[in-house]
Amino acid sequence: MELARRLTLTDAVAIGLGSMIGAGVFSVWGPAIEVAGSGLLIALAIAAVVAFCNATSSAQLAAVHPVSGGTYAYARAEIGPWWGFIAGWCFVIGKIASCAAMALTFAAYAAPDGWQVPVAILAVAALATVNCFGVTRTALLTRILVIISLIGLTVVVAGGFTASASATPAPLPDVTAYGVLQGAGLLFFAFAGYARIATMGEEVVDPARTIPRAIALALTGAVVVYALIAVVVMLTLGADAGSTAAPLAAVVDAAGWTALAPVVRVAAASASLGALLALITGIGRTTLAMARESDLPRFLAAVHPRWKVPQRAEIAIAIIVIVIVLFADLRNAIGFSSFGVLLYYLIANAAAFRQSGAARRYPRVLQVVGVLGCLVLVNTLPIVASLIGTGVVLVGVAYRMLRLRLVR
Template sequence: MPLARRLNLADAVAIGLGSMIGAGVFAVWSPALGVAGSGILIALAIAAVVAFCNATSSAQLAAVHPVAGGTYAYARAEIGPWSGFIAGWCFVIGKIASCAAMAMTFAAYAVPEQWRTPVAVLAVAALVTVNCFGVTRTALLTRILVVISLIGLAVVVTAGFTAAPTASPTPLPDATAYGVLQGAGLLFFAFAGYARIATMGEEVTDPARTIPRAIVLALSGAVVVYVLIAVAVTLTLGADAIGSAHPIADVVTAAGWTGLEPVVRVAAAAASLGALLALLTGIGRTTLAMARESDLPRFLAHIDARWQVPRRAEIAIGLIVIGIVLVADLRGAIGFSSFGVLLYYLIANAAAFRQTGEVRRYPRFLQVVGALGCLLLVNTLPLVASLIGTGVVLLGVGYRMLRLRVARGTEHPHRRSR
């Protein structure tokens, strides 16, 4: 049963913005500033360039392959099944880590420290339930959360720029080339939300036109927001932002606007929920596509007849995210997520590079820059995150090799009986 095409351009842009705004602005500044130091804006520029190249590849591929699954489906069609599997597996594991990071970020802004883990678990359970009752409800809720987030961020930017002339922030550490690149790799985590649009290609109206436009619009809007927030954070907090669980709220406090701190915390919580909701939706669609091809258990390919959503996949993902929330921390989740997502886009660039003729929308050099950027940034991520990521990727490869061997073993006796 195919998924229903119910999402228009505004819905798709809202889902992309919901993923990026929550993921980037409210979660990534502390670890990124810790490694990039005074080079934070250079790191942001590098991450934005790599993200733009990747976005054009995703847009070009999505216009030709308007189905659920994103680069999993694109790489299968353009390169082959193994490339598609690795892309899909990297996406699923990276974005499951992102979901955990978003749930933890929501709880960090919303409740006192002792309540953060149970509240994060409840948030995941609640949004999985929303996703199980239809994608139009998901898009509507994401729009509301994005608006609330942008209102809060407007308060932060205004407070930060107003206080900047008299502020005396603690100087940031000096930048190093390696630190700037590692910061770019972590900041890339903040830009990956446009992939949610591509993975929902089977539910977007007029996908060949809508998906490329939505990806570029969502990414452009996110870049503007990130630059404004980065400047506000560095001008008012400086090195004090490093290690903070809620640096965006700290900007308002440092500016003397303490009465508006609750507004920012509400906006941060809303942004994190918006990102979590959109992330859960995207992972569910990639899981559905992989299950349809038996690259994940076929049990997960079921689509609910009434609500037309992959309910089993949504519930399974939600349970895994809850497990990560119970055992992981925010920094580790961000590093692991960046590892998986950068490999995913490396394959997306390779798939787009192979496209020829009338389907090409962007020059090939963008795919080359995107692929090289992904390789560079993935090799600068924290060592522990990279080692764990490599192990999980190899685990997925081993699973598929075993499944193919079992499938061949069951085919041979059948052939002999003929």
């Protein structure tokens, strides 16, 4: 059974923004400042360039292959089944780690001490339930959460520029090339939300036109927001941003706007929920596509006859995320997520590079820059995250090899 095309351009942009705003703004500044130091804006620019190259590749591929699964489906069609499997597997494992990170970020802002893990688990269960009752409900809720997030971020930017005139931020670490690149790799975690638009290609109205426009609009909006927040955090907190779990609330406190701190916490919680909601949605569609090809258990390929969503896949994902939340560390979750997603986009760029003729929308040089950028950034990530990521990718490869052998 096929999914229904119900998402408009506005819905798709909202889902993309909901995936990006929240992931970066409320969870990545501390780790990024610690490694990039005063080169934070350079790291942000590098991450944005790599993300732009990846976004154009995703848009070009999605316009020709308007089906669920994102690069899993694109790479299967353009390069071959093995490359599609590796892309899909990297996406699923990387984004499941992102789900855990977003659930923990939500709980850090919304729950009192000692209650973070139960609240994170409750958030995952609640949003998975929303997804099970139709994609239009997902888009509507995401749009509401994005609006709430932007209101809170407006307060942060206004407070930050007010405080910066008299603030004496802690000196930032010196710039090193490796630190800037590692910071870019961590910040890339924040930009990966546009993939959610492409993975939902089977549910978007007029996908050849809507998906490229939605990706470009969502990415542009996210870059503007990130740049403003990065400047504010550097001017008001400096190196101290790395020592607080809620840096944007600290910015408001530095401005003397303590009465508005709850607004920021509500915005942070809303942004994290929006990102988590869109993440679960996107992973569910890639899981559905992989299950249809037997690269994951066929049991997960079912689409609910009434709500037209892959309920089994989304329930399975929610269970795995809940298990990870019980043992997760936020920083390692971000690094592990970046590892999987960078490999995913490396394959996306390679698949887009092979397209020609009427399918080609962007110059090949963008795909070359995207491949090189992904290779550089993935090799600068924290070593623990890279080692774990490599091991999990190899487990997936071994699973597919065993399945193919059993089929033969």
